[in-house]
Amino acid sequence: MEQTKPPSELDIKGIIIQALFLIAVAVLITSAYSSGQTNLSKMGLTNGFSFLERATGWSYSFSMIDHSTDDPYYRTLFSGFLNTFVLGITAIVFSTIFGFAIGTARDAKNLAVQGSAAIFIQIFRNIPLILQLIFWYAVLIHLPSPRQAMGFYDTIFMSNRGVMIPTLNMSLYTWLIVVAIAIGAYFSINKFCKQKKPIKILAWVTIMAVSVLLLGNLFVPENEPLLSIPELKGLRFVGGVTLNIELVAMLIAIILYGSSYIAEVVRGGLQEVPKGLTEAGNSLGLSDRQIWFKIKMPMALRTILPPLGNQWIFLIKATTIGVAIGYSDLFMIISTSITQSGQTLELIGILMSAFLLINFSLARLINLLNKKLQLKGH
Known part of the structure; x- marks a missing residue:
């Protein structure tokens, strides 16, 4: 049997260097904290987190939850975190969908489709994001007043107050329960259901529909319908939910900007797929659609995912520009x-x-997806 070799002199030296480095970092952080505490004391400022219990005494334009000037700081900060999180995740979802569609069009054989996608990318990728945000904000505030609002099928309305859309009449906490059920149902179906994918999707949709109906009827306010549709009464809309101008401008600007970058990531991934694989698909008689879904995209995803994750993290950081138009995100609240x-x-x-928590979670998600898509040797 081989005997375990003792650590070499190089290994011991490396451990000592790392230990000294960690000590130096700890001393630096401690000194900075101590210096900050001393300076705050000299200026007569308090420190610690007891202020979170105090009432803010000021309000802000938009919140996912009920808010007032009497809210303590912890509730106000939580509201800002929700605004940032919802905006960031919504922008990521739609930027990814549009980015994949435009990136695929950029790789199309049709020159008109390819050219249109290229023009979109060049326009929205090369104009600074904050300029796009200010442009869309200026457009939206010049929409008609609520009494002359643009309507779509008498359910969605656009005015200079925002976009009014139908919503289920449920509280934020009920929605959180629905999200928890959705996640649990997804993993349970994948683990225990051995049927084909369409059956799994149908089962998940059925579970979600039943859950929403049950929870909605259980927690819906008395004498109010489950589905709330916006309706003009006097000078304003009641019912539904209003996405204010700042939120809509942020969504449009970030989605268009993000999708142009993601489109280039997708195009690069598709071009990395060896031509021999697509030629093999053609020789087998597969259609262009089948080649895209069964050969090109599965192979391209391995190249697309790492830079796609970077784009997702960037989109979360991009929410901080909302301070330029008064959007009540966490950065503005702070x-x-x-x-x-x-x-x-x-x-x-x-x-x-807060940003570390969101971006670290996204990085972990990308790492899990990367591991799932890795080619497994036999």
Whole structure:
């Protein structure tokens, strides 16, 4: 039997260097914290997180939950986090869908389709995001007033107050329960259901429909319908949900900007697929659609996913530009809170932790998808 060799001198030296580096970092952080505490004390500012219980005394334009000027800081910060999270995830979903569609069009054989996709990419990728945001905001605030709002099938309305859409009359917490059921149903069906994919999708949709109906009827406010549709009453719309101008402008700008970058990522991934594979598909009599779904896209995904993950993280960071038009995201809420409370270090720490949490979760998701798509040797 081979005997385990003792650590070499090089290994010991490396461990010592790493230990000294960690000690130096710890000393630096401790010194910076101590210096910050001293400076705050000299200026007469308090420190710690007790301020989170105090009422803010100020309001903001948009929130996913009920809000007022009497809300404590922790609720106001949570509202800002929700605004950032919902905006970021929505932008990621739609940017990815449009990006894949435009990237596929960029790789098409039809020159008109290919040229249109190329023009879209060149326009929205080369104009700074903040300029696009200000442009769309300027367009949206010049829409007609609610009384002359543009309507679509008498269910969706657009005005200079925002976009009014139908919604299920459920609270945020009921929606969180629905999301938890959706995630649990997805993993349970994948694990225990051995049927083909269309059957799994049908089962998941059925579970979700039943859950929404049951929860909706259970938690819907008394004497109110489950489906709330916006309706003009006087000078404003009631019912449904109103996406304010700032949110709509943010969504349009980030989605168009993000989809142009994702489209290039998709086009690059598709071009990395060896031509021999598509030629083999043609020789087998597969249609262009079958080749795309069964050969090109599955192979391209292995190249697309890593840079796609970087784009997702960038889109989350891009939500911070909302401060330019007054969108109440976490960055704006933190900025206002710093001005009002003076708790600079604590609030910046909360802001950094929130973005770290979201982006780290996205990075982990991309890593899991990468592992799932890796070619497995036999």
